[in-house]
């Protein structure tokens with residue numbers, strides 16, 4: 001939360017903001033603000049794991065919009081050829097900002113594209129926790145067995161807009177009814193709640209879990225609000241492994257002017 005607010009207490013010390021969150025301590029290598037930019041980076045990570053002979057598997061998330069970038073084509077081809085341990089996970093929410101898949105994809109069934117690269121393409125209900133867990137586990141097993149990459153296409157939905165303030169809800173590209181029906185019938189958290197109740201987890205236990213999550217979010221917001229903004233003179237810190245000579249004095253000069 002502190003990172004999203006650009007605060008010094010964030011995991012990237014406020015440098016990442018909402019679009020470049022990274023935390024190597026838990027294996028989150030990077031994000032990219034360039035649509036499709038993460039796909040070759042993930043392919044490189046998987047290549048690294050293969051070269052180092054470790055059993056790490058790279059999981060790469062991107063949207064339906066990224067599938068039409070050249071990076072998708074180049075990366076999937078190379079990963080398949082070299083049997084890299086990587087899972088390409090497309091969150092297909094039907095829209096790239098406001099452009100629908102139908103308007104922009106020559107082949108709107110994204111899973112079919114995998115055949116062109118000689119890898120499995122698995123389409124899954126992205127709102128089903130169990131179904132996603134199952135296909136992801138299979139892809140991890142495949143990757144660790146040296147059988148190469150998998151393309152998973154998780155059909156999902158975006159309840160809110162791509163970003164804040166760009167369009168009003170329901171305008172101009174999808175109806176308010178469409179959004180409301182998805183919220184009512186296809187919310188993955190509500191759907192999983194029903195699954196857990198069917199599995200014998202009682203209402204009281206579920207409320208306790210929900211309460212725990214609420215508290216964690218409230219705590220994160222409190223921490224973020226209390227965290228200071230990064231100081232201007234620290235601008236070049238944490239940006240380079242080996243900072244170029246004179247960088248700090250250059251920033252100090254900018255500040256003085």
Ligand SMILES: Cc1ncc(C[n+]2csc(CCOP(=O)(O)OP(=O)(O)O)c2C)c(N)n1
Nearest residue numbers: 033034035063064065066093095096097162
């Ligand atoms: C190379 C590039 N082109 C355009 C943009 C502007 N842009 C940001 S997000 C986006 C749409 C991405 O679609 P999708 O991945 O489906 O994301 P969603 O709208 O579903 O969140 C575009 C065109 C960008 N960031 N990078």
Ligand SMILES: [Mg+2]
Nearest residue numbers: 063064095096
């Ligand atoms: Mg999308």
